[in-house]
Amino acid sequence: MAPATIPTFRIGLGLAAVGRPGYINLGRERDLPAERTVDAMRARTHELLDAAYAQGVRYVDAARSYGRSEEFLADWLKARPDAGDVVVGSKWGYTYTADWSTEAEHHEVKDHGLATYERQRAETDALLGDRLDLYQIHSVTPDSPALTDERLHERLAEAAAAGVTIGFSTSGPAQADAVRAALAVTVDGEPLFRTVQSTFNLLETSAAPALAEAHDAGLTVIVKEGMANGRLAGPHAPDALRAVAARASLGCDAVALAFVLRRPWAGVVLSGAATTGQLASNLRAAAADLDEDQLARLDALAEDPRAYWARRGQLPWH
Template sequence: MPFARLASATTPTCHIGLGLAAVGRPGYINLGRDQDLPPVRSVETLRGRTHELLDAAYAQGVRYLDAARSYGRAEEFLADWLHARPAVDDIVVGSKWGYTYTADWSTDAAQHEVKDHSVATFERQHAETAALLGDRLDLYQIHSLTPESPALTDKELHARLAEAAAGGVTIGFSTSGPGQADTIRAALAVTVDGEPLFRTVQSTYNLLETSAAPALAEAHDAGLTVLVKEGMANGRLAGERAPQALRAVAAEASLGCDAIALAVILRRPWAGVVLSGAATVDQLASNLHATVPDLDEEQLARLETLAEDPGAYWERRGQLPWH
């Protein structure tokens, strides 16, 4: 598995990855984008920002890079960066299929992405990803599975995914919504010819949304690599927007709220890769300080009180505007 390269890496930040959702398209739901990105977000402007982040991430030891078909032109930006650096061969590249980007480079589109987990969408998007990333693609994930997703029961799709795995690509899935734990457990039961289909799971987990933790531990115990997304809760755990308890612990550690929030996730024994969704080099540098703090039990106990009801958390996330 390509993730063995992360397990054997020696950089302190090798288990922090960089996700490109915030810089591959002009509009996204993260809070604070008006300050993070320039008012004019042309393709070339965001291409440059993405490359700047990738350069900084690699220089600081990050070795997992995460994109998706629906992240605007993130795969294209990443492919350009990789093509210009053929000697960079110690990273793991992941992407996702299942959402189609439909905003046409607009921040105020009526619909920014369309979800479809059919075989036809997989074949189309797999070909699109392959045309850009080629043999640099290590991991291909179903984007945003939920308990009712047909991808959990579609045997034809499972066979196509198994064919991709036989060709050398690791197959995984990501989850969203209040039923993440149910989704993870259902996916763990999916097999092809008696063998588990999925080798990785990427789920939302942060100080506010902790409901997937038991299922993620089960996935880890079953041999899957666990990737954690949205560790900053789309910006709700950053700076002055962060809850008072988090700001207090951050002040005690003389670090940013973001570093503390990500540090808590890194402490979980099942967490293989924790994604930074940084949109600026300064944000990335602050995120990478997550490897520094040694939080005590009293501090961790205070932070545990921040967890919300998952239904309420996902309802609020669903109301975040694209901007």
């Protein structure tokens, strides 16, 4: 397989919140334009990308199911020839089905079959072409057929041989099991996956041991949902997080992301900012200095993963 192209800057920008009009993040009614037209969301995405690039962010994360995120990113890349050093990641496995509506019954449909990979890979190639560096299976769970489909593995290995790094993301209370199962997937005796993207935050820490194992096995670990879909932002943050943030003279968001950055296995931590102000505050996490007492107070916020994911599943699309 060809050498992997992986992100190196420790905070990246995820486009889940701005590539489509509806998502489950809290606070969207304040953060986004009142009229979430395609043009308005494209403009917001480009504004965020400009701000992120100016502040040193060099990894951007999209997905086929994030509405028009790949399209918005592709437009920005074409307009910014100076941004050739941006590492671009995207994901396949969910199809966006909301038709640019916040009221759809189903916003995305999951399918990890080979036919979906072939279709979505062609769609991604049509937009991002040779700018695609990392292609990830979206939200692998322990029962995902993507872990056992040898024909799919062969096609992914072909993409890797052509220079695209192959990774996977995880979701759900059994993330650790999914990570460990994926680490065992090989093609011709070589590990297939070079990156893993998982949910890890103050409230959901259950995947940490498996992510440490992935790091030790040579995978780059990308952390998503470090803000727990807005549950760790100022208006919704637990009292303990508010107290630590006040003592550190930082926003709750910066402290929450700093907690993740302290993990020795965390390679890249995604900001899911929807405004440039949120992005600037998120990026302050890189310079946050939390002491052991503060970290201990934050450690105590962890929830049972089943309870965490049950609550996440009840968040409305809005």
